[in-house]
Amino acid sequence: MRVAIADDSALFRSGLAALLHASGIEVVIEAADGPGLLEQVTRDLPDVVILDIRMPPTNTNEGLTTAEQLKESHPGVGVLLLSAYTETSQAARLVEIDSGGIGYLLKDRVTDVGSLIDALQRLAAGETVIDSGIVRRLVSRHGRREDPLKSLTRREQDILALMAEGRSNAAIARDQGIAPRSVEAPIAEIFRKLNIQPGPDDNRRVKAVLAWLRAHQDSGG
Amino acid sequence: MTGGRAARAGGRLMAAGQAVVQRVACLSRNGWLLAAAVVPVVTALEAYALRPVWRANTVLAFTYVATAAAFVLTGLLLKDEPGQRGTGWALILAGVLEPLGLLNRWNFGPMPLYAWVFGYLDEVFGAWALLRYPNPRLRRHQRVFLVVLAAWVTGGPAFLAAVSRPGWQGVSASAWWLAWFPDRPGWDAATKVFNAGALILCLVFIALLMARFFRARGMDRLVITPVVVAAVASAFAAATVVTGFLLSIGGDGLLTVESAVQLVVPLAFLISVIQRPLARARLAEMTVELAGQDSARRVQEMLRRVLHDPHLDIGYWDPATRRYVDSIGQPADPAHPGPGRLALHITGSDGTTPLAVILADSSTVRDGPLLQGALGASRMALENARLQGDLQEQLKETRASRARIVEAGLAERKQLERNLHDGAQQRLLGLAAQISAARVSTTDPEAATSMERFSAELLEALSELRALARGILPPVLEQSGIAAAAEGVIEHVPIPVLLEAEVGRFPAAIEATAYFVISEALTNTVKHAQAGRVEVIMSQEHQVLLIQVKDDGRGGADPRGAGLAALADRVATLGGTLVVASPPGEGTHLRASLPCA
Numbered sequence: 001m002r003v004a005i006a007d008d009s010a011l012f013r014s015g016l017a018a019l020l021h022a023s024g025i026e027v028v029i030e031a032a033d034g035p036g037l038l039e040q041v042t043r044d045l046p047d048v049v050i051l052d053i054r055m056p057p058t059n060t061n062e063g064l065t066t067a068e069q070l071k072e073s074h075p076g077v078g079v080l081l082l083s084a085y086t087e088t089s090q091a092a093r094l095v096e097i098d099s100g101g102i103g104y105l106l107k108d109r110v111t112d113v114g115s116l117i118d119a120l121q122r123l124a125a126g127e128t129v130i131d132s133g134i135v136r137r138l139v140s141r142h143g144r145r146e147d148p149l150k151s152l153t154r155r156e157q158d159i160l161a162l163m164a165e166g167r168s169n170a171a172i173a174r175d176q177g178i179a180p181r182s183v184e185a186p187i188a189e190i191f192r193k194l195n196i197q198p199g200p201d202d203n204r205r206v207k208a209v210l211a212w213l214r215a216h217q218d219s220g221g
Numbered sequence: 222m223t224g225g226r227a228a229r230a231g232g233r234l235m236a237a238g239q240a241v242v243q244r245v246a247c248l249s250r251n252g253w254l255l256a257a258a259v260v261p262v263v264t265a266l267e268a269y270a271l272r273p274v275w276r277a278n279t280v281l282a283f284t285y286v287a288t289a290a291a292f293v294l295t296g297l298l299l300k301d302e303p304g305q306r307g308t309g310w311a312l313i314l315a316g317v318l319e320p321l322g323l324l325n326r327w328n329f330g331p332m333p334l335y336a337w338v339f340g341y342l343d344e345v346f347g348a349w350a351l352l353r354y355p356n357p358r359l360r361r362h363q364r365v366f367l368v369v370l371a372a373w374v375t376g377g378p379a380f381l382a383a384v385s386r387p388g389w390q391g392v393s394a395s396a397w398w399l400a401w402f403p404d405r406p407g408w409d410a411a412t413k414v415f416n417a418g419a420l421i422l423c424l425v426f427i428a429l430l431m432a433r434f435f436r437a438r439g440m441d442r443l444v445i446t447p448v449v450v451a452a453v454a455s456a457f458a459a460a461t462v463v464t465g466f467l468l469s470i471g472g473d474g475l476l477t478v479e480s481a482v483q484l485v486v487p488l489a490f491l492i493s494v495i496q497r498p499l500a501r502a503r504l505a506e507m508t509v510e511l512a513g514q515d516s517a518r519r520v521q522e523m524l525r526r527v528l529h530d531p532h533l534d535i536g537y538w539d540p541a542t543r544r545y546v547d548s549i550g551q552p553a554d555p556a557h558p559g560p561g562r563l564a565l566h567i568t569g570s571d572g573t574t575p576l577a578v579i580l581a582d583s584s585t586v587r588d589g590p591l592l593q594g595a596l597g598a599s600r601m602a603l604e605n606a607r608l609q610g611d612l613q614e615q616l617k618e619t620r621a622s623r624a625r626i627v628e629a630g631l632a633e634r635k636q637l638e639r640n641l642h643d644g645a646q647q648r649l650l651g652l653a654a655q656i657s658a659a660r661v662s663t664t665d666p667e668a669a670t671s672m673e674r675f676s677a678e679l680l681e682a683l684s685e686l687r688a689l690a691r692g693i694l695p696p697v698l699e700q701s702g703i704a705a706a707a708e709g710v711i712e713h714v715p716i717p718v719l720l721e722a723e724v725g726r727f728p729a730a731i732e733a734t735a736y737f738v739i740s741e742a743l744t745n746t747v748k749h750a751q752a753g754r755v756e757v758i759m760s761q762e763h764q765v766l767l768i769q770v771k772d773d774g775r776g777g778a779d780p781r782g783a784g785l786a787a788l789a790d791r792v793a794t795l796g797g798t799l800v801v802a803s804p805p806g807e808g809t810h811l812r813a814s815l816p817c818a
């Protein structure tokens with residue numbers, strides 16, 4: 001797999017590149033900002049682009065803007081946004097980029113090589129990836145509000161979080177330590193409670209969750 | 222209301238009574254003996270002078286003597302009024318001379334001739350007194366009128382006496398008479414001309430009085446009104462008598478009525494003299510009212526009322542532009558107050574700081590004590606207003622400087638937060654990536670374990686760093702506003718939170734303060750309240766961002782405690798308010814209002 005990295009911190013960039021390299025992933029581009037990355041990407045298209053959300057000049061959401069531009073010109077490229085914070089509002093905006101192959105992880109995941117590589121592979125395959133920490137926070141946040149998510153049980157919330165990460169039923173069952181068949185009932189219950197029509201595709205399930213979050217975000221101002 | 226008005230009217234009546242008493246007391250100091258001696262003596266002499274009349278027509282004699290006594294008494298009272306010495310003497314002379322017009326009833330020696338020629342002199346002095354009150358400076362046409370009047374009422378009869386025989390007037394042949402060129406038809410015609418002229422002079426006099434009345438302003442108008450009414454009445458009475466002569470229907474009856482009508486003139490002067498003390502009584506009321514006022518605007522209104530000058534204007538000193546401005550901010554020019562107006566400067570109690578300039582009718586200066594009182598009362602109110610204005614200005618300045626400090630602090634916090642993110646945090650994350658890379662590369666299980674421990678330690682350090690940064694200002698606040706930042710705060714609260722944040726974006730200082738209010742309130746709730754549930758409600762109403770944090774905990778929070786006091790300070794810096802209700806056992810309700818116009 002070939003990836004590109006854009007991050008204004010040279011230290012983080014080189015650390016991440018070393019990590020990926022050690023894991024057998026080829027880092028073809030290293031850029032300090034969005035425009036620099038876009039320029040090089042056009043010449044040599046990677047499978048996945050890793051972007052820091054906050055980059056110069058304003059250190060707000062340059063990564064997100066770059067991701068939008070990249071997805072517009074090269075819809076096939078997987079995009080992984082990295083953030084040093086759990087910026088839940090940014091995660092909700094990801095849904096605006098209405099295509100697969102986009103993900104959002106906390107930078108802390110560099111210490112969890114397994115999930116990082118897993119995420120990159122799923123993005124390259126066109127899946128959607130949301131950091132479990134962010135999803136849990138989103139779910140728990142909404143869980144505290146007076147809204148339908150509050151009606152979910154603890155187990156259903158956990159399962160929803162895993163679903164939102166794009167996990168398959170089998171993976172969820174493994175995570176929860178239950179039989180794969182036992183996962184289907186709580187999922188159906190989640191969809192029923194959230195009034196979402198279930199679909200066969202994992203990616204669509206994530207989208208359904210995110211679409212619901214987006215709708216909530218919009219109505220929440 | 223009615224009770225208050227009645228009480229006030231009663232107060233005025235008392236004041237008027239006091240004024241009369243004061244006037245009498247004043248008189249006793251200046252010449253009570255004189256008045257006590259002069260009035261009875263004059264009255265007695267007058268009564269003696271009218272001896273023939275008492276026998277023939279007691280009512281006529283009594284009316285004349287009474288009117289004379291009233292004029293003399295009024296003249297004595299009035300001549301001690303500032304600027305009214307001449308008026309007082311004119312009234313005294315008019316009073317003394319009036320009965321002498323009936324000396325012809327003696328019908329011997331010089332008496333008839335004196336009465337014939339000088340019998341109307343009292344009218345001249347009366348007219349003079351009426352025209353020169355309260356402004357002693359006569360206008361040119363008024364002086365001309367008085368001269369013509371004096372010439373006509375003395376010269377005319379003298380001419381008539383020259384062209385007649387005493388018998389034609391019913392005067393005894395033994396009495397003195399001119400009778401230089403007796404001519405019956407000429408005398409008849411001249412009599413008619415004289416009477417017609419006298420009638421015209423009466424009418425001119427009425428016209429002059431009306432003109433004075435309509436020209437008078439302010440206090441003058443107030444004191445002149447009863448006098449003008451009385452003067453017009455007596456001028457009409459005189460005109461009626463003259464008309465009676467013209468139509469040859471004159472008689473003692475008409476003279477009695479005229480003299481009786483003239484009694485209203487001294488009465489009117491008395492009323493008029495009392496008006497000023499009454500105005501002063503109102504001034505006392507005004508002083509009390511103004512003491513409770515801090516508005517300079519009210520001063521103008523009050524001065525207009527007390528000084529009876531509806532066109533009075535106040536120019537307020539504006540220290541910024543170093544000139545006077547009126548109530549709507551237009552420059553007022555004390556150097557050119559306009560015709561008939563004068564500029565009175567009011568300075569602060571230090572005597573040098575300009576406060577205001579009053580543009581009033583020039584008649585106002587005539588009542589010195591009233592004006593001084595009014596100016597004193599105004600100074601007090603204006604100085605109060607000025608001090609309040611200064612205080613407000615200082616308060617505004619203090620607020621602005623506090624706001625600047627907060628802004629600076631905010632900028633520093635942002636910088637600090639950025640440094641933490643771009644500096645320390647990125648460095649730690651970079652290190653974490655490096656360690657991970659090493660961990661992946663190594664084959665030594667012992668090294669791998671160490672590196673995994675390093676990673677865990679690093680993540681712990683990162684989490685501490687983030688907690689620290691969160692206490693400063695979260696980046697989401699700047700990016701997405703207070704509603705999103707509040708969600709970030711409640712994510713870290715271990716008890717259920719209901720968040721309602723249907724608000725948009727606000728200026729950075731307001732969002733930062735709102736963020737600190739919510740953070741501090743929730744921290745307090747978690748630390749102290751033992752609450753099972755907390756609500757955070759933000760709303761915007763009429764340019765005010767309202768933040769409410771309510772918990773169901775044990776209450777008893779002390780709003781004067783360091784944390785809440787600091788928060789209240791912060792809120793006050795933006796001109797907002799922080800109210801904390803925390804009755805023991807009933808939860809805590811914190812309510813912050815931040816103006817965001």
